[in-house]
Amino acid sequence: QVQLVESGGGVVQPGRSLRLSCATSGFIFSNYGFHWVRQAPGKGLEWVAVIWFDGSNQYYAGSVKGRFTISRDSSMNTVYLQMNSLRVEDTALYYCARDLGHFSRGSSYFDYWGQGTLVTVSS
Amino acid sequence: QSVLTQPPSVSGAPGQRVTISCTGSSSNIGAGYDVYWYRQFPGTALKLLIYANSNRPSGVPDRFSGSKSGTSASLAITGLQAEDEADYYCQSYDSSLSGVVFGGGTKLTVL
Numbered sequence: 168q169v170q171l172v173e174s175g176g177g178v179v180q181p182g183r184s185l186r187l188s189c190a191t192s193g194f195i196f197s198n199y200g201f202h203w204v205r206q207a208p209g210k211g212l213e214w215v216a217v218i219w220f221d222g223s224n225q226y227y228a229g230s231v232k233g234r235f236t237i238s239r240d241s242s243m244n245t246v247y248l249q250m251n252s253l254r255v256e257d258t259a260l261y262y263c264a265r266d267l268g269h270f271s272r273g274s275s276y277f278d279y280w281g282q283g284t285l286v287t288v289s290s
Numbered sequence: 291q292s293v294l295t296q297p298p299s300v301s302g303a304p305g306q307r308v309t310i311s312c313t314g315s316s317s318n319i320g321a322g323y324d325v326y327w328y329r330q331f332p333g334t335a336l337k338l339l340i341y342a343n344s345n346r347p348s349g350v351p352d353r354f355s356g357s358k359s360g361t362s363a364s365l366a367i368t369g370l371q372a373e374d375e376a377d378y379y380c381q382s383y384d385s386s387l388s389g390v391v392f393g394g395g396t397k398l399t400v401l
Contacts, residue, residue, distance in 0.1 A: 202390065211292050212379055214390035228389055262336070273383035275390055276326040278347070280335040 169193040169279045171263050176284030183253055187284055189246040189263030196244040197221070200266040202277065203237060203248045205259035205286075215261070216248065217270050226270065231257075253288045260285050293318060294380050296393035302370045303401045310396045312363045312380035318391055320361035323383040327356055327365045330377045330395075339378075340365060367398070375400045 175187040189201065203215040216227045216237040225237050236249040246263055261284050264277035295313040302308040312325060319325060327340040338347055340356035343363065355366045363382075367374055380393040 204390075204392075211394040212381075212392040214392065217390070226389065229387070264336075267341075270390075273323050273385065274342075275383065276324075276338065276341055276381065277328070277336070278338050280337075282333075282335050 169265070171265065171279055171281035173261060173263050173281040173284035176261065176286045178287045178289060179253055180290055181253060181255055181288055184249070184251045185253060185286060187248040187250065187261055187263075187286070189248075189281060191244045191246070191263075191265075194265075196239075197241050200270060200275070201237075201239065201246045202264045202266055202275065203246075204262045204264055204277075204280075205257075206262070206283070207256075207259040210259075213259070217266065217275065218246065219270070224271075250286070253286075255288050258286060258288045292394035293384055293387065293391035294382060294393035296378075296380060296396045298394070299397045299399065301399040301401055304370055304372065306370045307366060307368045308370060308398065309367075310365045310378050310380075310398070312365070312393050314361050314363075314382060314384075314391075316361065317386040318361075318382045318384040319358065319363060321385055323385075325356065325358050325363035326381045327354075328379045328381065330379065332377075336379070370400055372400050374398060 202217045218237045234252045263281045265279045267278040268274040268276045324342045328336040343358040344356045384391045
């Protein structure tokens with residue numbers, strides 16, 4: 168069955184870095200794009216980043232552009248989110264989600280989500 | 291605050307019909323981008339309920355239906371059941387932001 172399992176979250180000081188991983192299984196990894204979506208405590212969902220099925224393009228929310236980098240490793244069936252210069256406002260539960268649509272056409276949507284990994288940025 | 295606006299909470303008695311609205315603007319829903327709906331139980335992964343405005347994935351009961359008009363969309367749930375109590379989110383795309391956007395979420399309470 169399709170599985171997405173996030174890891175790598177933790178407590179980190181402002182200005183430091185963290186790398187999240189999303190290990191996938193149960194489907195052909197190279198056929199799909201992936202997104203990271205976050206949810207601050209008690210808040211709604213916020214889209215973070217997308218990487219295309221072949222890794223050729225990445226797009227970011229304005230709040231993380233220049234600080235976060237999304238990447239993928241087809242040999243490991245894993246998606247990553249490198250987060251640098253972390254801020255207190257980056258504190259959230261970070262979800263990985265599989266894209267069943269087409270971001271280039273504005274039709275991305277998510278058929279499978281992971282359970283999330285918690286990132287806490289605090290001094 | 292979220293780009294798409296949802297009511298923070300709705301409620302209904304078992305067996306009743308409830309609707310959850312999702313209001314956007316001319317750069318997202320009003321621009322013709324599709325709307326999607328998800329359900330989230332506390333501590334669990336989100337589940338896709340409606341895609342492309344009004345389509346149900348396999349396995350989603352026909353008690354759930356979606357519609358879209360102008361700059362808004364709605365999720366309707368008929369025959370309300372206790373297990374429908376959850377948070378519901380709408381999602382679309384915004385051309386001004388060049389990214390995916392979500393509503394703030396609606397907590398459904400079954401009385």
